[in-house]
Amino acid sequence: MAMGSAETGVGAPRAGGAAAADLERLWELQQVDGAIRAAREGLEGHPDRVEAESARDAAARLEAACRSHQERLRELRMTVRRLERELAEAEREGDQLQERLFGGAVTHPKELSSLQARLEAIRERAGRLQDEALEQMESLEQTERALAQAREDLDRARERLGQAERRWEATRRDLEAELARLERRRAQLVAAVANPTHLARYERLAGAKGGQALALVDQERCSACGMPLSNLVLTEARRKERMIFCETCGRILYWPPGRHLGLPGAPAPA
Ligand SMILES: [Zn+2]
Structure with a gap:
């Protein structure tokens, strides 16, 4: 000692x-x-907060994707309807030409060959319209599938967001309570300094x-x-x-x- x-x-x-x-x-x-x-x-940088923000971003991105798919679907449906109208019109015109061509009312060879040419042209046009309509319908189906997938993903993202927000809320309350306790202690100590x-x-x-x-x-x-x-x-x-x-x-x-x-x-x- x-x-x-x-x-x-x-x-x-x-x-x-x-x-x-x-x-x-x-x-x-x-x-x-x-x-x-x-x-x-x-x-400020708590992992629960970071997770909640990331979940919010993911949900927002999927909402935007759903809106964009829906917008695309509206356009595609309009295009398909227009093509179907034009196709029906072309087919009707084709039927009328065929009737005139083979109905016996027209006999002049020059007129007959002109009708024949118009019929061929209208049928060609109908064929093109049909191909285009099929193509657009395929895009429509693809977009419908993409929208269904995005909605499914969005449901999951919203679930994740709900959980993350509840967790962060609880963490934030705890941290703020701890901060308030520390601030009270600080005030006591400051007051006690002679x-x-x-x-x-x-x-x-x-x-x-x-x-x-x-x-x-x-x-x-x-x-x-x-x-x-x-x-x-x-x-x-x-x-x-x-x-x-x-x-x-x-x-x-x-x-x-x-x-x-x-x-x-x-x-x-x-
Ligand atoms: Zn020193």
Whole structure:
């Protein structure tokens, strides 16, 4: 217990100097602020949120696909109806020409050959219309199948979206409740800091140093920047009569209560 007795040489461990209670509150405040940042980031990029957004996008894409298929179907049905009308018209005209050609009323050879030519032309046209109508009907069937598939996919996507939104909603409520709890704790700690200068220094340093205003004293070094601390600084940091800063990085030094090792003036271990 050589080291234990050596401590008495630099002053017996005290319950704490004038700044001790504020340092404890600021140390906890730093943990709470870290947790608040993590909770906010957690809300922002939470996997449940990402999944809900992705499910929403997928459902929107399928809704758009369904609308586009429906639009295409309307066009194709109109085209098929038009082709069928034109085909019926061509067939009727063909029937009339055939009747005149073979009815016996027309006997003049020149007129007969002209009728013959018109009949052939109209039948050719009817053939083309029929081919085109068949082609369009095939497209129509394909589009109907594509629409049925897209509707099926959309049903599944909406189910996935519903689940993802419920899950994210529950997660968000939990995270927001945790955040609210942390904010309340922060307010309590801020109110409990006795010296407003201490709080102001904490806030300024936290803003300047990525949330780490306080640095633990560890192995006679500042744990934030890693630089060794002078004996005077170590002694004062431990006494906590006032705020002591790291000479290198400027952070507030925090000597955790109950730590007695690494004291200045302690003899080197044998
Ligand atoms: Zn430092």
